[in-house]
Amino acid sequence: MFSKKPQKALSLLKNGASKHEVLEKTGQNVGLYNINFDIYEGEIFVIMGLSGSGKSTLLRCINRLINPTDGHILIDGDDIATASSEELREIRRQKLGMVFQNFALIPHRSVLDNVAYGLEIQGVSKEERYENAMEAIETVGLKGYESSKTSQLSGGMQQRVGLARALATDPDILLMDEAFSALDPLIRSEMQDELLALEDKMQKTIVFISHDLDESLKLGDRIMIMNDGYIAQIGTAEEILTNPADDYVSKFVAGVDRSKIFTAEAVMKRAEPVVSINSGLKVALQLMREHGISSIFVVARDKTLKGIITVDAAVEGLKQNKTLQEVMVEDIPVAHPDTPLNELIPIIENTSPLPVASEDNKLRGIIVRGSVLGALAIEEV
Incomplete structure (x- = not known):
């Protein structure tokens, strides 16, 4: 309030x-009311909404730059809403890092001193804080610029300095308040990619504020859409697109290119039947005949994908007294479960069915043209 x-x-x-x-x-x-949610360790949790929805107010409650009027904010079981000034300082130092929209850099200081600033105010020795700062500078790709003044850097590079400063203190949680909104579209996209790469490497918990739907869909493991100080919906990008909670959310996500959001896992079907690599060509032909298909995927006993064989190849192989391994095709396109549909559409036009395999090449499912078209057609219903 x-x-x-x-x-x-x-x-x-x-x-x-x-x-x-x-x-x-x-x-x-009323700035915020009835705000109840959990953020999971290691996820990118995006809070989005239009101007005035309460998203930035909420972020500032999490680190108590704004004091909540009522309620609790638990970080690892500790209620930051009731923490003393000393306890709050310690929580901010040890657990929370903040990346601001306007960079908030000190212009007369070097990149190294800007990145080391948080450690400096914590009383860390010069040698240790410079060592930690250099690690953070390398992490965000600014090695070689540590002696430069921040005023000499581009907007994207300045934002990297802000990110490095937050990382230098090694916080458990990164709070990012529209951190990329002041950047040009191309640089903004690059910084989004950089953040995803950093998250994959460092596994921080990130709370990211955005008013941009495309950015939220790209970055968020889960997204919370706010409206007028309330929570409109929380879910994955796919959950929000396929099952919007109300008319506000429906209008919010209208026109989104679903092919960029839906993944191979969302549209794949069970890979049945398959044929064992130890089977013969007659078994492969029998399975294809029974199921009315013209090709079948070949797998090892542990479901590792080995290749594909067609009816024509199997028939010809029988005539020449060849084995299944000799006539199957090993070099085939393969999708991964998290591959977005927009990357699969050009492939599926020429290759159907398309196998979906995990990183260790275990066959997870198959994609056919109809399942892709069906997923994209939901938007029109």
């Missing part, structure tokens, strides 16, 4: 009054 005396407004809210009704009756503005 943005008020010095919020008790009456809180009472109205708890009795079911809306934000606008509270404003009319008390003149008090």
Whole structure:
């Protein structure tokens, strides 16, 4: 509550009054209400919404730059909402890093000193803080620029300095407040890719604020859409696109290119039948005949994908007294479960069915043209 005396407004809210009704009756503005959610360790949790939805206010409650009027904020079981000033400083130093939209760099300092600043105010020795800062600078790809003034850098490079400064203290949680919104579209896309690569490497918990839907869909393991201080929906990109919670969310995600969001795993079917690599050509032909298919995938006993064999190849192989291994095709296109559909569409036009295999090449499923078209057609229904 943005008020010095919020008790009456809180009472109205708890009795079911809306934000606008509270404003009319008390003149008090409700910033956030009924905000209940969990963030999982190691995920990128995106909080998005239009201007005024409460997303940045919420982020600032998490590290108590804004004090919540009521409720609890638990970080590893500790309630930061009731923490003393000393406890709060320690939590911020050890567990939380912040990356700002406007970079918040010190212009007369070098890149190295900017990155080391958080460690400096913690009282870390110069040698140790420079060592940690250099590691962070290398992590974000700025090695060689450590002696440069931040004013000499481009916007994208300055944002990397801000990110490195947050990483230098090795926090458990990164809070990023529209960190890329001030960047040009190309640089912004590059920074998004950089963040995903860093997350894959460092496995930080990241809370990312954005008003950009495409950015949220690209970055978020889960997304929370806010509307007027409330939570409209929480879910994965796919859950939100396929099952929007209300009309507001439906309008919010209207027009999204689903081919960039849906993955191979979302549209694949069970890979049945398959033929064992130790079987003969007659077995392969029999399976294809029984299931009315013209090709079949070949697997090892542990479901490792070995290749594919067609009816024509099997018949010809029988005539020449060849084995299944001799006539199957090993070099075939393979999708991974997290491959987006927009990358699969050109392949599926020429190759169907398309196998989906895990990183260790275990066959997970198959994709046919119809399943891709069906997933994309949901948007039109």
